[in-house]
Amino acid sequence: MLQPGPTSDPDPTLTRALARDLNAADYRTERLRERWGTAVDAVLGRGHALPARRALAGDESALAVVARLFGLGEGVTEAEASLVFASVGAPGLAALGLVEVDAGEVRPRALIRPQTYVDEDGADEWLVVSDLDEAAWGGPLPEGHVLGVGRASLTLAGLQLSGAVDRALDVGTGCGIQALRAWRAAASVVATDVSERALRITRLNAQLNGVDGIQTRRGDLFEPVTGETFDRIVSNPPFVITPRVAGVPAYEYRDGGRVGDGLVTEFIAGVGRHLTPGGTAQLLANWETRHGVPGLDRVRAWVEDSDIPLEAWVIERELLDPVAYAQLWIRDGGTVPGTAAYDELLGAWLDDFDTRRVTAIGFGYVLLRRPARGRPTLARYERAPQALPEGGLGAHLGRALTAHDRLSALDEAGLAASTLVVAPDVTEARHHLPGAEDPSVIELHQGGGLARVLAVDPALAALVGACDGDLAVGPLIDAIAELLEVDAARLRADLLPRVRELVFCGFLSFV
Template sequence: MSTRVLPEPDPARCRDLADDLRAAGFTASVLRSAWGPLADDAIVRGLPSPALRALGQRRDALAVLGRLLVLGMPQPAADVMAALPRCGADGLVALGLARVAGDEVVPEALVRPQELEDAAGTVHWWVASDLDETALGGPLPEDHVLGVGGASLTLAALQLPTPARRVLDVGTGCGIQALRALRGRRAQVVATDVSQRALAFTRLNALLNGADGIETRLGSLFEPAAGERFDRVVSNPPFVITPRSGGVPEYEYRDAGFAGDDLVAAFIAGVGDVLEPGGVAQLLGNWETHGGRTGLDRVQEWVERSPVPLDAWVIEREALDPIAYAELWVRDGGTAPGREGYAALVDEWLDDFAERGVAEIGFGYVLLRRPLAGAPTLARYERLPQAVDPSGLGAHLAQALAAHDRLELTDDGGLEASTLVVSPDVTEARHLRPGDDDPTVIELRQGGALARVRSVDPALAALVGACDGELTVGALVAAIAELMEVDAATLRADLLPGVRELLFTGFLRFA
């Protein structure tokens, strides 16, 4: 547990800092314009020098705050006072974000601007977290509170935009998921973590962004919320598979002390108890392939063993071999290839995986729902390795769930009586051999959502192409059967399952 104390944030000083940051134009897009997109990408990879070269000798508020709060570099006290006329250096010190050493202000934490796009538009946040390995110049302390990374932005984009009255954020870290859960809602958010330092950062970030309705609680998994129910549970938990040996640092932000992928299994086993009927849980996780069972097979077993029956939609986005996985997380802790201890740490992971027979480690998204009544109706486990733009995924997931629920209540006769339209991001590609008139492959492609590509036969392609909201599915099937000179009943039996799949996956929509 962390022994470093972050002061309890003072609301007035947080308002002063927010006013100063706003006046300086301290947003992600403005900073990106100041030092360029290439330098912005380099910062994510731990390379600050392109941004520093772009800023040059500038001493305006944006440049000073960029160096101090984004790159974690000491700045002249006079420049900081000019950049933060309300908060000042004293305010940063009181908030635990900096210290004064002589005539310099030395950062003790980062405050990085973040942008999130959703159906309601673009929101700008400032998110405080601990100094990263670039600012520290070496490995992270074990009580490090992580800032906003790719995984946390992905989960924020995955959050369903549908209404929720009470939200539980498990393993909140710096609080980004709690902030996202309040977006566009009047909700009560309970944010939990095993780290007091993380909870202090969450409270600071809530005040800094004027977010009301976030309550922080200390504890592991669902213990802080025992006996309560929530409409929504979100979690970017410390799921990283870590060897249980003395030579491997146990970073609180990524390691909950479980063996292997037991943390994700424990989350799935316990989440049903805190979900309201109809409530949805969303999390990121890792799972192992071993013992002749794939990672997705094992996740399915966890869901099926849940004491509370759950709908499940699990998407594996990536799978790594043990060496690649070990190197990823050794580097993440600030130990780069070639540095002392790097090879020994990688070996610790490889020994652990070899002992347990792990062949592959998957990473992906888990969506679980407690049915309103009766048995679960959704059990979907799939690999989708293609590149996906996460923005807008939450809306897509919500639409897919709504389509699934409607289809569960719609028999084939009802589906035939429905009128459908093609989603606006869908295109069709036909592949022909030179000189042929008929395609050998017809593909439907999504430009958004999960960027799926689905091969379809000519009949289904014809039906999709004719879905303009005018004719019913039944009328279209009859017309295609007549045109192709095939039996209408047989064609109907062939096409309707495909139509159902295209509705769930978002290629088609009910008109």
């Protein structure tokens, strides 16, 4: 069986040569989609490589050779590799730990896949090295597997706040995708991991993409940065809840070695002392509902127990029962349902959950901020299971934080004196019973952001519709009160708190 990929530090000269060869082959996401079609591309993203293999059959172009070798994890002939990788050569690929060369065949020891990203500076692409995936490996993954760019990685990369900062930290960097994303806005980045192989792959990916300014350090959680502070911390930590019993694989990329959701508890407890005033931390996490206490309430308690006061915005995206959660992660490791090994692992997971009386496991996004001054003013814990629009949420989260800060400085009179405008992605839907003149339901729909749908009454709908940047909120409410023949003071008291919510959520914005 093939050994895992890079196990030594990359040679910069060879890495630069490899980058030239990949660029010469035009090894890019768009070109691959053109070659095998969007439908094949979609199923490949879900781990099904056969349609892509069939699409490349008989194609001897440079793009096809690179795609077979490093995109699909298939062997190619040494002659093909020598022709396509003219700069680095097959021996150079082997020296980088990316292939094995034997009897005229070049077999991959790692994958290299192009990954498109979009942020406020525009769209671009990275080339990302990772270990062979399950399809290329041909069985359950090794425990030291270094994961490539998956759905969770893309989610967190899209969640990252924009805006230039001095220092950023990526905790549990894996292949380095979050560090690369953080580098786009940070003067310097520190990337940590418990796996030395992961750090080597991170360094290789930085070199491959011409990125300077990412420093790697080995260690658990915040141990490698003791006494240091950062303006921005990001982490896709190994948060997967795993039984601490013999026979259950402890995959480094997903298992932090703690009981239950203890890793996330520790992260939240320790992150505050590593944030500069005004600094933010963002992570993906799981949390358990235990003894009838909802997971979101437990996360709130962790934040409130922090010795450094923190603001929090926590969004629960999914909620799974213990059986579904266990099945998800057993299959993720490559163990096939219906086998004795699968049933044994499922039993271990369910026994583990039973010991803590776990009835559900939540997954979501955590955004924490150390107040620049004073006490925390943001403590928001919500569920958002709805489908989200394509593209990252980072810009939306940043605008919401800015809106929160401005709203916090305004009393009711100040808000009433403010002029607002409806966001361009907001639409209104009215639902009527057959034959009814007045709507029974009025909804505001958000096309971007968290794609919220809010039910509103006629007074709030009228106010939102009138927010065109001309008149302030207070006079608008007074006019609506006169139209509806209700008390203006009472209507203000009713609408202004809801206006605050609409501004934070992005339905309305300050002029």
